[in-house]
Amino acid sequence: MQSNRLGWILLAPTLTILFFFGVLPFIYVVYVSFHSWNPFAANPEMIFNGADNFRRIVFDEEFLNSVGVTVMFVFFAVLSELILGYILAQAFMKDFPGKSFFRTIHTLPLIMAPIIVGSVWKLMTTPSIGIIPHYLDEWFGISMNIGTSAFAAFTTIVIMDIWHWTPLVTLTLIAALVSLPPDPFEQAQIDGANKRQIFWHITLPMIAPAVVATVFIRLMDALRTVDEVWMLTGGGPGSSTRFVGVHIFKEVFPKTNYGYGSTISVIVLYLTIVACWLLYVTMLAPRNSKEG
């Protein structure tokens, strides 16, 4: 009992902060999502409108489009980060000259604020002054304009996200690889497995928990990407890079549509939880239940 109470006392500050800055706002957002509320409309009052917002969302093409764009972005970005991160992690497991230097600088993107990453990439990609369009044109004769080409804008954002977040994947995978015992790998060589078979049968299953955790983090982060995209394209051209985060932002701030914006947030949270749950169930749960 004594130690139990001590535990609660020690946790109390964190729980208090979490309650006021996490739980309460969340409950408030859910509450607002059942209302129509635009403080700058003719009627600035908060008016309860039941499930109207949720009904509206199902037929909101802009929202559905933003979900589609986001899912595509998350798929390409996270998958590339995972593959590239694994390759880099494997490279950092070997010894080569300048290894610690490269290992240090490759994590630098991680410490940059998204808004800065967005502005730097904006500088680099702005037609006529950016270095990327300049050399693409000079070397390959490709004209790139993220202000007019949906493809260029989307691809740039995916590459920017890969640049920004691959180091995180690399770091977690290095940690996972380092902690693996060497014996099963030597055993697998003797047992006749080639490199590909060792990867699929031994390495991947053994680092699966770390991979899933990394994908969780990246998935949740990528689903709520706002600042970089806002800086780089503002969601355009058209709605080609209007991710849900950007969509909510536009709905809530320029339009001050608080009620509907809250509804979208609640739905996005729900979708995120479902996506993570599906991922967990497909990748880890069957193993746990068998092993447990």
Next chain:
Amino acid sequence: MANVKIDNVIKRYGSLQVMHGVNVDIEDGEFVVLVGPSGCGKSTLLRMLAGLEEISEGTVSIGDKVVNDILPKERDIAMVFQSYALYPHKTVYDNIAFPLKMAKRPAAEIEQKVTNAAEILDLTKYLKRYPKELSGGQRQRVAMGRAIVRDPQVFLFDEPLSNLDAKLRVTMRVEIKELHQRLGTTIVYVTHDQIEAMTMADKIVVMRDGRVEQIGSPLDLYDNPGNVFVAGFIGSPSMNFVHGKIEVKDGKKAFVSDGGLTLPLPETTAAEGQSVTYGIRPEHIQIGDTGVKMQVVVVEPTGSETQIFAKAGNDLIDALVKDRVMAKPRSEIGFIIDPKDVHLFDRKTEKRI
């Protein structure tokens, strides 16, 4: 099944040479134990056989084929690691089946071989379990199962019993020996435990500091150790060594220790005045009222036998006798030594005289 030939093998890590020209011939079907203290290179040698370590110089052949540049998976060997190296995410069945699956054997054959191996090793009940749900001895048997399903040319064992408790070690020792008798496959077995080496091996290779000290059958090494190291390493408790000189007393050669203790000497070619190390195994000493007068230091009864540590001057000698001895510390006791059991070594070269 195959013979194995290790020919003048040298191993270097950068400029550091750790193995200095090792030669071992292993007959087809032989059970060979590499034994030595830690750091002697026995595990490195085994790993070179397996292909997990590069061979800096010299050749290793399995079945008359030089395998220096052949990948582990193509050497047709099976290895059991000290840690067992089971695949933690696979069931016992999948662990044992893994080498067969990698070799793309038909499903029916895999099933039949795994079941068969599980029966031999008494693992049938555990096939659906994961390694973490097994005891140390069971894990050990799974590792052996994974080795035997392959029906390899050579089995390699790297200290497979070190992680087991003393009782289980004895049981598994018998099981491995039995397995060898049943399968007749060549086995190379690494251990630092000379009892394992003595009880299991057809042939023992004693190693130290990257060199082979002596190769021979267990009893041959016990009876005729080639140098002080082998004499001290083989046999438990280990041989007593007393440093001294050969002197002539009453026209007969005798051994006199640095502390002045005179001990019985067999016919020997050692010259008068030669500095020698005198070796006698504890179990070859009888106690009585005659013999060399010693003072009892410690008596250790184990029930079946009694070990007596006694000294004369600075020379400490222990004896192991079958009788129960109730000698008190500091009392006097006689150590009777039969000269034919004495081993003499040159003190400088440490070689047998």
